[in-house]
Amino acid sequence: MENKVSLFNTLTRKVEKFVPNEDGKVGMYTCGPTVYHFAHIGNLRSYIMEDVLEKTLRYVGYDVKRVMNITDVGHLTSDADTGEDKMLKGAKREHKTVMEIAGFYTDAFFADCEKLNIKRPDVVEPATNCIPEFINMIKALIGKGYAYEAGGNIYFDTSKLKDYYVFSSQSEKELMVGVRDDVEEDTNKRNKADFVLWFTKSKFDNQELKWDSPWGTGYPGWHIECSCISMKHLGEYMDIHCGGVDNIFPHHTNEIAQSEAFVGHKWCNYWFHVHHLNDRAGKMSKSSGEFLTVSLLEEKGYDPLVYRLFCLQSHYRKPLEFSFEVMDNMTSAYNKLVKKIGELDAEGELDKDGFDSFRARFEEALANDINTSSAITVVYDVLRSDLNDATKFELVKSFDYVLSLNLTRLQGEKCEPEVDKELEAYVLAKIEERKAAKKEKDFERADAIRDELLAKGIRIKDTREGTVWESV
Ligand code: AMP
Ligand code: ZN
Numbered sequence: 001m002e003n004k005v006s007l008f009n010t011l012t013r014k015v016e017k018f019v020p021n022e023d024g025k026v027g028m029y030t031c032g033p034t035v036y037h038f039a040h041i042g043n044l045r046s047y048i049m050e051d052v053l054e055k056t057l058r059y060v061g062y063d064v065k066r067v068m069n070i071t072d073v074g075h076l077t078s079d080a081d082t083g084e085d086k087m088l089k090g091a092k093r094e095h096k097t098v099m100e101i102a103g104f105y106t107d108a109f110f111a112d113c114e115k116l117n118i119k120r121p122d123v124v125e126p127a128t129n130c131i132p133e134f135i136n137m138i139k140a141l142i143g144k145g146y147a148y149e150a151g152g153n154i155y156f157d158t159s160k161l162k163d164y165y166v167f168s169s170q171s172e173k174e175l176m177v178g179v180r181d182d183v184e185e186d187t188n189k190r191n192k193a194d195f196v197l198w199f200t201k202s203k204f205d206n207q208e209l210k211w212d213s214p215w216g217t218g219y220p221g222w223h224i225e226c227s228c229i230s231m232k233h234l235g236e237y238m239d240i241h242c243g244g245v246d247n248i249f250p251h252h253t254n255e256i257a258q259s260e261a262f263v264g265h266k267w268c269n270y271w272f273h274v275h276h277l278n279d280r281a282g283k284m285s286k287s288s289g290e291f292l293t294v295s296l297l298e299e300k301g302y303d304p305l306v307y308r309l310f311c312l313q314s315h316y317r318k319p320l321e322f323s324f325e326v327m328d329n330m331t332s333a334y335n336k337l338v339k340k341i342g343e344l345d346a347e348g349e350l351d352k353d354g355f356d357s358f359r360a361r362f363e364e365a366l367a368n369d370i371n372t373s374s375a376i377t378v379v380y381d382v383l384r385s386d387l388n389d390a391t392k393f394e395l396v397k398s399f400d401y402v403l404s405l406n407l408t409r410l411q412g413e414k415c416e417p418e419v420d421k422e423l424e425a426y427v428l429a430k431i432e433e434r435k436a437a438k439k440e441k442d443f444e445r446a447d448a449i450r451d452e453l454l455a456k457g458i459r460i461k462d463t464r465e466g467t468v469w470e471s472v
Contacts, residue, residue: 001023001024001061001062003017003018003019004060004363004367005017005018005056005057005060005366005367006018006367006368006369007053007240007270007272007369007370008272008317008369009269009270009271009272010167010248010271010272010273011166011167011269011270011271015369016270018239018240018270019269020062020239021237021238021239021269024061024062024063025062025063025064025065026057026062026063026064026065026239026240027065027067027234027235027237027238027239027240028053028054028057028064028065028066028067028234028238028239028240028241028242029066029067029068029226029229029230029234029238029240029241029242029268030047030050030066030067030068030121030241030242030243031068031069031071031226031242031243031244031247031251032068032069032070032071032124033070033071033105033106033109034071034072034075034086034087035070035071035072035087035090035101035102035104035105035106035109036086036087036089036090036091036101036102036105037090037105038105038108038109038112038291038293038295039108039109039112039293039294040284040285040291040292040293041277041284041292041293041294041297041307041322042244042276042277042278042283042284042285042292042322043244044112044113044116044118044294044307045274045276045277045311045320046242046243046244046274047113047116047118048116048118048308048311048312049274049311049316049370049372050242050272050274051117051118051119051404052312052316052366052370052372052402052403053240053242053272053370054066054119054121055119055401055402055404056366056367056370056402058401059363059366059401059402060363060366060367064122065122065123065233065234066121066122066123067121067122067123067124067125067229067230067233067234068121068123068124068125069124069125069126069127069225069226069229069230070102070106070124070125070126070127071127071222071225072087072098072099072102072106072126072127072128073085073087073098073127073128073209073219073220073225074127074199074219074220074221074222074224074225075087075222076222085207087101087102087209088207088208090105091208097208098208098209099128099209102126102128106126112293112294112295112304115294115298115304115305116294116304116305116307116308117305117308117404117405117406118404119404123233125229125232125233127220127225127229128209130225130228130229130232131211131220133228133229133232134197134198134220134224134225134228135198135213135214137224137227137228137258137262138154138197138198138213138220138224139214140262141156141197141258141261141262142154144261144262145157145160146160146258146261146262147197148190149215150188150189150190151187151188151201152200152201152215152216153188153196153198153199153200153201153218154196154197154198154200154215155188155189155190155194155195155196155197156194156195156196156197156254156257156258156261157190157191157194158191158193158194158195158257159190159191159194160261161257161261164193164253164257165253166253166256166257167248167249167252167253167271193250195221195223195250195254196221197220197221197223197224197258198213198215198218198219198220198221198224199218199219199220199221200213200215200216200217200218201216201218207219222251223250223251223254223255223258224258226251226255227255227258227259227262230259230268231259231263236263236265236267237267237268238267238268238269239268239269239270240268240269240270240271240272241255241268241270241271241272242271242272242273242274243272243273243274244273244274244275244276245273245274245275245276246276247273248271248273252271256268273317274316274317275316275317275318275319275320276319276320277311277319277320277321277322278319278320278321278322279292279321279322279323280321280323284322292322294307297327300324302327302331303331303334305334305405305406306327306330306331306334307327307330308404308405309330309333309334309376309405310322310326310327310330311372312372312373312375312376312403312405313330313372313373313376314372314373315369315370315371315372315373316370316372317369334405337379337380337383337407338406338407338409338410339410340383341383341393341396341407341408341410341411342408342409342410342411343410344389344390344392344393344396344411345389345390345393346389346390346393346394346411347390348388348389348390348391349388349390350390350391350394351387351388351391354385354387354391355387355391355394355395358378358381358382358385358387358395359395359398361378361381362375362378362379362395362399365377365378366402372403375399375402375403376403378399379396379399379403379407382395382396382399383396393408393411396408423458427453427458427460427469430449430452430453431460431467431469433449434446434449434450434460434467435467437449453469454472457471457472458470458471458472459471459472
């Protein structure tokens with residue numbers, strides 16, 4: 001099929017025409033959440049934009065298979081191999097087991113995704129499901145001379161690669177800025193950039209999750225899980241790998257190192273990275289005490305889809321600053337838009353040429369490196385155009401496959417039979433009259449009113465909440 005979509009590729013630092021390995025098919029991998037706490041709305045910005053990418057590819061005709069891992073083991077508080085195990089930290093905080101924490105926050109993550117209309121990936125695989133695959137890959141890397149044992153752990157030897165810093169010509173120092181927390185020195189490493197594939201000698205006495213391995217009882221490092229899980233479901237060649245920008249280094253850099261050492265050829269062609277959501281105090285993070293969640297937005301009265309609109313209004317490659325003032329403005333923009341769409345008369349003949357020309361404009365906006373704000377402009381242009389209502393409605397419905405903002409939500413209400421205001425006023429007046437008659441113990445009059453209404457096709461019923469009526 002025609003390759004219509006262009007994407008910025010972190011690997012080449014250029015916007016490139018997207019050409020998948022197999023014509024018409026896309027294998028896409030997304031780094032899933034570390035399930036030791038709720039996702040914050042910053043994490044969800046990444047997942048919203050990745051959802052738009054997936055749906056854009058499907059919209060223009062690709063057959064997409066998307067895989068996501070769930071990080072339930074191995075992710076330490078530093079993205080390098082130091083600090084506390086995040087899952088253990090969550091379990092301690094809540095006096096639960098690691099698996100209880102993982103189950104609870106995995107469900108919470110998908111509940112948030114549902115509220116934001118983020119489609120569940122075709123495959124979702126928790127890391128703890130794949131221990132044999134991790135062990136096999138590590139064994140092969142040792143066999144090929146890319147990994148070594150030191151101080152009881154297994155490390156990847158980055159000096160064996162021609163180019164470890166594949167993502168750019170940036171220096172190691174610059175890349176380290178992306179690392180989230182302090183990095184302490186691990187004296188077992190032969191080279192500073194080496195990373196752990198398997199922790200055998202756990203530095204945490206109470207490490208709950210441990211598995212047998214050829215190197216002793218232990219648990220996997222964080223990076224190995226994404227290489228193995230993606231290959232398990234997508235094979236040795238992958239089209240697109242996604243994540244937030246903080247994943248570029250060291251996580252994705254290490255994924256490439258070990259994957260390509262393992263398969264012996266280029267592994268993934270396109271790298272899609274979403275910039276961060278910040279609040280006024282800076283980057284949002286789960287480790288920093290209070291953070292913004294979808295539930296908190298709801299408690300404050302915001303529709304989660306208004307947050308989705310807020311994300312779509314800016315480009316995924318720009319940092320975005322969150323504020324409640326902007327959410328207020330977005331709420332009123334969203335309500336107006338939905339109301340306008342609700343007022344369209346959806347019945348009628350489709351103007352095929354008009355439909356095709358606006359659909360092409362919408363696709364073009366998204367195909368240009370997922371320019372979601374331009375795509376939303378096309379929605380407004382459709383509504384402003386002189387197309388008939390039915391064509392406008394069909395276009396918006398079609399666009400909403402990608403935007404997923406429930407834009408046609410008020411159309412359903414319009415289909416409900418209109419209440420006859422005059423009849424309603426008449427019935428309510430009769431109900432009041434009957435109530436007064438009953439109060440005066442004039443039951444004859446009360447019954448006469450009931451019969452009079454019934455003769456007109458209205459049945460009334462006395463309930464604990466008062467008298468209600470229906471047409472019969
Ligand atoms: P984690 O659960 O920490 O593994 O992160 C889940 C996803 O959210 C990863 O793709 C991160 O890169 C991404 N992420 C983390 N913080 C932010 C943020 N403030 N804004 C956008 N994405 C983020
Ligand atoms: Zn990952």
